[in-house]
Amino acid sequence: MKIKEFIRASHMKPWDFIIIFTLIVSSFLPLVVFGSQQIPENAEKQAILRVDGKEIETFQLVEGKKGQRYTYKSDIGETNIIEIDGDRIRISEADCGDQICVRRGWASKNGETIVCLPHKVVIEIVAIDGSETDDLIY
Incomplete structure (x- = not known):
C-alpha cells in the first residue's frame, strides 16, 4: 500500500498531519526547557x-x-x-x-x-x- 492510498483510506486531512507534527515536536519541549536549566559539571x-x-x-x-x-x-x-x-x-x-x-x-x-x-x-x-x-x- 502506498502512502497516498493510505491517506485516502484513513480519511486524514492536511490539518491532521499538522496537528500530529505539532504534538510530536511539542513532546520534546520539556527536554529543551529542563536541559537549559542544568548547572555546569564544574560547579562547586x-x-x-x-x-x-x-x-x-x-x-x-x-x-x-x-x-x-x-x-x-x-x-x-x-x-x-x-x-x-x-x-x-x-x-x-x-x-x-x-x-x-x-x-x-x-x-x-x-x-x-x-x-x-x-x-x-x-x-x-x-x-x-x-x-x-x-x-x-x-
Whole structure:
C-alpha cells in the first residue's frame, strides 16, 4: 500500500498531519526547557552531613583534592566512617545491620543523597551557588 492510498483510506486531512507534527515536536519541549536549566559539571559542590535532621558537618567537594576520612560517632555509640575523595563522597564503613549506606557507594552529583536509616544519617550533595540538581539520569 502506498502512502497516498493510505491517506485516502484513513480519511486524514492536511490539518491532521499538522496537528500530529505539532504534538510530536511539542513532546520534546520539556527536554529543551529542563536541559537549559542544568548547572555546569564544574560547579562547586559540598556535602552536608545531617543526623536526625540536624546539620553536623559540611564537606567541600573539590576535584583533585586529597582524600580524607571523617568518623561520625553518635552519643549511643553508632559509628559511620565517611570517605571524601576529591569531588565524591561515600560511607565506607558503618556498624548498622543492613549496610545499605555502605553498598550505596560513591555520590558525586548535586542532589544525590546517601542515607543510613538505622543511624538517621543523611549526606546530601548540594551546589554552593544554590542550584538544586545536576542531570540525574540513571
